[in-house]
Amino acid sequence: MRPVCVGDYEALAREKMEASHWEYFQGGSGEEQTLRANRAAFERVFFRPRVLVDVARCDMSTQLLGTPVSLPVGIAPMAYHCLAHPEGEVATARAAGAVGALTVVSTFSSRKLEDVAQGAQGPLWLQVYCFRRREVTEALIRRAEAAGYKALVLTVDTPRLGRRERDVRNGFSLPAHVRAENFGEELVAALHARQPGASAVATHARETIDPSLTWESLAWLRSITRLPLVLKGVMTGEDAARAASLGIEGLIVSNHGGRQLDGVLPALDALPEVVRAVAGRCEVLMDGGVRRGTDVLKALALGARAVLVGRPVLWGLAAAGPEGVGHVLSLLRDELELAMALAGRPSLDQIDSSLVHAP
Template identity: 50%
Template structure:
């Protein structure tokens, strides 16, 4: 079957992957309300396309933290990619590099920062979980920096792991032939079989629940890499992120895997953008499956988006070729959306190109 859109990879991945692995990638927290809402909230935003504009040339290039990329679509950190395909993070890194965009490597990758760097040139960010042992954190950050990574995406919404019931039922554990490569050789306990989710037990043992804004400052003392704060959903925290010296914000609800009944990221985006006041860029992840979603995020003030599940599902289906295809499909759809909306560059995409639920009550005054 020819794959014609990003969503179709999920069904293929479901057929190919062991149940424990597919459920780990696909599921959300508790009732999975936010998981559904991350998608559905996009569908409630409509376009106000402008016509009779010369769209024969369209420029999708942008700059993220000073790095020029081909489009505002980047790869979010997703853990343990070798569960999806033997090439795992290597394939993802090569696909991102080929598309001339940014890949974010998870702390919990099944390939190390050095291994990913060895795949060749590319702009890469490193997602960081802060462990109780700060020496481990400092070491890891230094290794990422040495391996040529360009920024840290600090995940701030995981003092404890969300309740993912599929993982509890399946007693999720990393398959025996894989390891969390960035922590190999460090005495950090293994992700063992437990009566629960093995990952939840691992997090409870290793991740620092006392993480606070002062640690964002501490990170700046140990690295010159810019720090993106990933997991912001409110104006209050956006203002604190700016004050703490963050280089950017990623509006994220962790793919709906942490606290259920938080809003979809696309619904929280505008509040965060307004609070940041243009002082630092704001990005979004969660629920992006179409080029139209990318356009909607940019119209609401995002500087770019990150995709997570589409990467692991396409990786499971077709390896590196799958990830390349996902990036290409999103790129093509986004370009088409721009053309049909009357935008020839990213700066042309404005708030007036869309209508949201809240606008429906005040449409007339805005026109």
């Protein structure tokens, strides 16, 4: 039977994926407290629906940094989609565009960013890390601009990689047929060097990612691009206010899917503090634990302009290729539309904190 909810794709994907690749996608850091908490946070928020409202039509369309999208759900940046399907990020972006959704493409995409852009039907943002060799980052940004990407998403929660114990136990490394295609072999060779009891991803990050990135580094980024800048991994009001004061166009409230600092707040719990701190000065998105259209509605009620979805997209890709990705997004869209109708909020501008009871 065809999956009837996003969760149905999880078991289907696990059956199709090699065990260590599955654990790479599914795992978190440390004891995975935050990984579990991301999901549990949604279960603590309840709705306060309004009745006798005309909900014959519900409008889910919005804009993200000025770009129209059909729904407030996009695809979070995740590396190495080719571990799930041979077409990788090309298939993912094509499926997202077909339903009018945003795709945020990872720096460590397993398809070249130009190939993803060529196959995409919808808007693309590029997620970037700041490399020790700044010229590597700058070259990547120049290519994104030329390929038509609409914004840059700087991940700011990864000065060092979190200890992902599943990957350590599995001695995870990339198979020969999956590469970080945006870079030459000399920069990414370590990703393929398997060592028992070690993660090749962690080794590579330690060698290449700049741990000295600071707020002052943002001026350098601004100097080399005119694209809007979004910071991913902001979890406090203090950092959110500072970003807004610097003119940052967007923030993504995110704990990296529970893969960085274990024990950090669930993203949904951190969201209201960030929204209050920016006070409308920049757009706020969130990711982490979204599995249902009702989850999307809760995040919107707590102030998010949109949510990004991670692992479920890869489940759909592994289980059924681009059709699976499209179906995952369609399920979330249809569930959100129904939830809006039942909550008495037929448009996104009618969704606010009065819709939810949160502890």
